[in-house]
Amino acid sequence: MYDVNSTKATEFIDNQEILDTLEYAKKNKDNKELVESLIERARDCKGLSHREAALLLECDDPELMEKMFKVAKEIKQRFYGNRIVMFAPLYLSNYCINGCVYCPYHAKNKHIRRKKLTQEEIRQEVIALQDMGHKRLALETGEDPKNNPIEYVLESIKTIYSIKHKNGAIRRVNVNIAATTVENYRKLKEAGIGTYILFQETYNKESYEALHPTGPKSDYAYHTEAMDRAMEAGIDDVGCGVLFGLETFRYDFVGILMHAEHLEARFGVGPHTISVPRVCPADDIDTADFSNAVPDDVFQKIVAVIRIAVPYTGMIISTRESMKCREKVLDLGISQISGGSRTSVGGYVEEEAEEENSAQFDVSDRRTLDQVVNWLLDLGYIPSFCTACYREGRTGDRFMSLVKTGQIANCCHPNALMTLKEYLEDYASPETKKKGLEVIQRELANVGRDKTREICVKNLKAIEEGSRDFRF
């Protein structure tokens, strides 16, 4: 029985409710009046229920789809402006005891090179990332209690935060590790993590069990209830995601929105971010094995309708996607992207030879961070290296109430300009620097309050003179 407040995975992600929702969407998709009224209501930026969102996703009327895209862009603009937050993944270890059939790190893959970074190697990787200009990382490891115990992850976080190389600093470490206990989540919280990220992969229990035949991850309930445990442990920024292409996109689209509704109902705050990766090729993995591949046009629609359904939730896209695809979805709702990513263990210090094959997935967008920043500037975006919120204690419901009232933009915008300025001073190529400085000059006019603008101008000057790390 569906119960949004339940603590049981099979009740807050009730299979029958998803099937009924898909049936409802199919039945009503040609009801123009209903679809139009939902699009109109979405303009209030209060979000939509999973049923309403499923109906929008099902609608294929070109005129109504055009309207949907327009509203998604309006919402994106209202909450996130033209800012795009930058981050990079850091792979600590690819030892893994799970059997996920879509991931090359699965335990049975014997021809992948297994590697776990020592603290010294982490230092080197972090220095390389700082020298690119990154301030925000997403930590990744496989699940392996012997090789990657929680103590190793905690020690690594400490190492990462401690490294100050030239003007570099990693100011926010988000963590993407396997589902764990409340006790371990508490330890992560104490270590000062930003967001705890865990992808559900698929919400369909039957498919989930087939895709995860062995290892601790095969326990659907333990995995699906992980965010509840993280929140019970005091981590109030959690990042959800599915791997589109494993199941039908319709099923997982409804599932992820039901998960968001569940967290909101139980803890008063939904997910901080939603990631939208698609299955992609890697060593020992052929995308042809997955028959649910999501085409680009559907992918764009998914991004737009998620934006409409959960306006306050950041949306993340990685370098799995090509430059062309990333460009298309940026204004539909994406608020964070990775740049200059390496998806192999130790890949920032030493790009691995092709035959070594230790990457988790093939990177489609292989540009450097500077090229990505330059490209964003050309498209009219402000690449932001901001990490201010969690450092100012703006997390969970405190953060959400600022987002909901739109007040957060008073912080995001000047912070974007100041962190971009740091990047331009310390890491950018001359061409990127020139473009970036022009954008900062132009965008100062869009800082909402006079007093804030005044402080921002003063700080920009101080950054030019060598000071760092200002924030609102």
Ligand code: SF4
């Ligand atoms: Fe291991 Fe994660 Fe890959 Fe599964 S997806 S095999 S848990 S690294």
Ligand code: SF4
């Ligand atoms: Fe993100 Fe907060 Fe910075 Fe805005 S001010 S970009 S919400 S960290």
